[in-house]
Amino acid sequence: MDDLNHIDQEIQKLMWQMRTETLSKMKQPFNVDEKSGRKDLVTTVDKSNEKTIVTKLRELDPDAQILGEEGFGDQIDKATGRIWLIDPIDGTMNFVMQQNNFAIMISLYENGVGVLGYIMDVMNQKLYHGGPNGVFVNDEPLIAPANLHLRDALVGISGPLLINDDHNMQTIARQSRGPRMYGSAGIEFAKVLTGELIGYISYLRPWDFAAGKILAEALNLRVKTIDGGSLSMLSSNVVLVATERASEEIIGLAN
Amino acid sequence: MDDLNHIDQEIQKLMWQMRTETLSKMKQPFNVDEKSGRKDLVTTVDKSNEKTIVTKLRELDPDAQILGEEGFGDQIDKATGRIWLIDPIDGTMNFVMQQNNFAIMISLYENGVGVLGYIMDVMNQKLYHGGPNGVFVNDEPLIAPANLHLRDALVGISGPLLINDDHNMQTIARQSRGPRMYGSAGIEFAKVLTGELIGYISYLRPWDFAAGKILAEALNLRVKTIDGGSLSMLSSNVVLVATERASEEIIGLAN
Numbered sequence: 138m139d140d141l142n143h144i145d146q147e148i149q150k151l152m153w154q155m156r157t158e159t160l161s162k163m164k165q166p167f168n169v170d171e172k173s174g175r176k177d178l179v180t181t182v183d184k185s186n187e188k189t190i191v192t193k194l195r196e197l198d199p200d201a202q203i204l205g206e207e208g209f210g211d212q213i214d215k216a217t218g219r220i221w222l223i224d225p226i227d228g229t230m231n232f233v234m235q236q237n238n239f240a241i242m243i244s245l246y247e248n249g250v251g252v253l254g255y256i257m258d259v260m261n262q263k264l265y266h267g268g269p270n271g272v273f274v275n276d277e278p279l280i281a282p283a284n285l286h287l288r289d290a291l292v293g294i295s296g297p298l299l300i301n302d303d304h305n306m307q308t309i310a311r312q313s314r315g316p317r318m319y320g321s322a323g324i325e326f327a328k329v330l331t332g333e334l335i336g337y338i339s340y341l342r343p344w345d346f347a348a349g350k351i352l353a354e355a356l357n358l359r360v361k362t363i364d365g366g367s368l369s370m371l372s373s374n375v376v377l378v379a380t381e382r383a384s385e386e387i388i389g390l391a392n
Numbered sequence: 393m394d395d396l397n398h399i400d401q402e403i404q405k406l407m408w409q410m411r412t413e414t415l416s417k418m419k420q421p422f423n424v425d426e427k428s429g430r431k432d433l434v435t436t437v438d439k440s441n442e443k444t445i446v447t448k449l450r451e452l453d454p455d456a457q458i459l460g461e462e463g464f465g466d467q468i469d470k471a472t473g474r475i476w477l478i479d480p481i482d483g484t485m486n487f488v489m490q491q492n493n494f495a496i497m498i499s500l501y502e503n504g505v506g507v508l509g510y511i512m513d514v515m516n517q518k519l520y521h522g523g524p525n526g527v528f529v530n531d532e533p534l535i536a537p538a539n540l541h542l543r544d545a546l547v548g549i550s551g552p553l554l555i556n557d558d559h560n561m562q563t564i565a566r567q568s569r570g571p572r573m574y575g576s577a578g579i580e581f582a583k584v585l586t587g588e589l590i591g592y593i594s595y596l597r598p599w600d601f602a603a604g605k606i607l608a609e610a611l612n613l614r615v616k617t618i619d620g621g622s623l624s625m626l627s628s629n630v631v632l633v634a635t636e637r638a639s640e641e642i643i644g645l646a647n
Contacts, residue, residue: 175543176569230570234546235588288430291489296571299554300562307555314431315485316551318573333490 144197145253145266148243151193152257152264155186155241159226159259169233178229183207186225190243194221201245204371206344216249216371224344228321236260240323244348246370254351256323265327265352272330272352281356282332287383290335293317293325298338304363304375304391306338312390322346329378330356336379336387338363346376359384363391399452400508400521403498406448407512407519410441410496414481414514424488433484438462441480445498449476456500459626461599471504471626479599483576491515495578499603501625509606511578520582520607527585527607536611537587542638545590548572548580553593559618559630559646561593567645577601584633585611591634591642593618601631614639618646 159182167181187207194203201219203210213220221243226232228239241257256265263274272279292313298306299316310316317334319325325337326349339345347370350360362368363375365388377387414437422436442462449458456474458465468475476498481487483494496512511520518529527534547568553561554571565571572589574580580592581604594600602625605615617623618630620643632642 230546234569235583237588291485291575296565300565300571310551310555314489315575316555316573317575318571320546320570320572328490333492 141252144245145268147193147197148253148255149264149266151190152241152243152255152266155190155225156257156259156262156264158189159186159241163236176230178233179207180226180229180233182232183226183229184209186241187223190223190225194223194243204343206342213371216246216369218248220246220370222246222344222347222370224323224348227323227345228319231320238319238324239321240327242323242344242348244351246347249370251347251351251354251370254348256327256348256352258324258327263327265330267352267355269351269355272355274331279330279356282330282335282358282380284357284380284382285335287313287335287379287386289314290383291315291317291333292379292383292387293319293328293334293337293339295339296320298340298375304338306391309338309387309390312386322349326353326378329353329358335383336377338375338377338387340373341376342373343370346378349378353378357381361388363388365392396507399500400523402448402452403508403510404519404521406445407496407498407510407521410445410480411512411514411517411519413444414441414496418491431485433488434462435481435484435488437487438481438484439464441496442478445478445480449478449498459598461597468626471501471624473503475501475625477501477599477602477625479578479603482578482600483574486575486579493574493576493579495576495582497578497599497603499606501602504625506602506606506609506625509603511582511603511607513579513582518582520585522607522610524606524610527610529586534585534611537585537590537613537635539612539635539637540590542568542590542634542641544569545638546570546572546588547634547638547642548574548583548589548592548594550594551575553595553630559593561646564593564642564645567641577604581608581633584608584613590638591632593630593632593642595628596631597628598625601633604633608633612636616643618643620647 205223224242232239243255245253322345328334460478479497487494498510500508577600583589
């Protein structure tokens, strides 16, 4: 592997290239299929994006393993060594229905520890990127959001959790200044990074939270399971990202 | 009053001027007060925006009445004659907490009939405007969104309605492809105009829905009370804007 700084520069370039390619694919017809049901979609853009990213990662970092949402990477059962995670279109429902509010995400973990994370908000032309040493939006450094209480801010909660009142989400929403629901983990993680949301709670797969977790933790935000446990990068969970104060308060209310 | 085309051009200019002023006021400290409680805010920007708009409207259309959210217009109890409605910052909570996802709205009704509507999405630099003869985003004409069914699209529902399951909102959300929640009537009306949402349901005051109603109806969308009644421009109600098909389906499920 080349040194980390070179890898980082190459992945940033790749993210912008993927943005351009995605915008161009959106201008042509593409196919939409259902995965587990009518609320879980995949498109030919998801698949072709993942193939392009996997090819580039194999070239840049041939010894690493790759976990991609659409299955063009490797079968991985242990979080050892270097692992790249890919979400080629996060928020596919929004991509199909809104042509807005979706993201492309890539991240690198080494022996389970986050190294580099990337969230591309395609329509807003913003790349959130960095690692433990700093987080940026495009070229601007991001500062850690204020450590607010739940009662003083807005909180992102996924539709199913709020509707079903899982983990007392309705109580949590009422105690905040209001719930918000955008339908893309990447977009909602980005809003927590910038302080637009004090936190975000959703059932997530590894590729949904892997990039956001690295960036959030670098900004002193807490990323946990909803019962306060630590999050394994290879398992799916109800994930909570929030300020330190709101994280404690939400975990208290949820359990 | 000058002719309608002149008035329209002047209000478009005013909306862009208000956008510039609002962005400039956001760079300076401003005061935030609670109105009915901690979830209902008003800022000095809401108030100064409304004063500027009222002054301009008095000059342009001196015989009309004005209904402004912050009370700098007139006391109005009958929908007769020419009435301007103003929401100087719609989504004040988002304005304060996110510096994003808020709107400025103005509309003109004559004897209860919509004439001109304006929604400025400040951060996205988009002015939705027009009347019965056509709707535009900036200079681009908007075409009517496809008449989709609820089950085939995303629906915007306000937090309180969804959490409290008022009017069976949880069932409505489940039947759709997913609920979304942005916290600004102007922003959500705009998403229905462009087809990003198939509909939007929230308890709204006259200045929250007045502009959106004019633009939506010009695009063959239905704007009703949640029990299917027609909407008086001077009363507050649970308001539903949606495609014709989704409107019938939602009203059926809600009652």
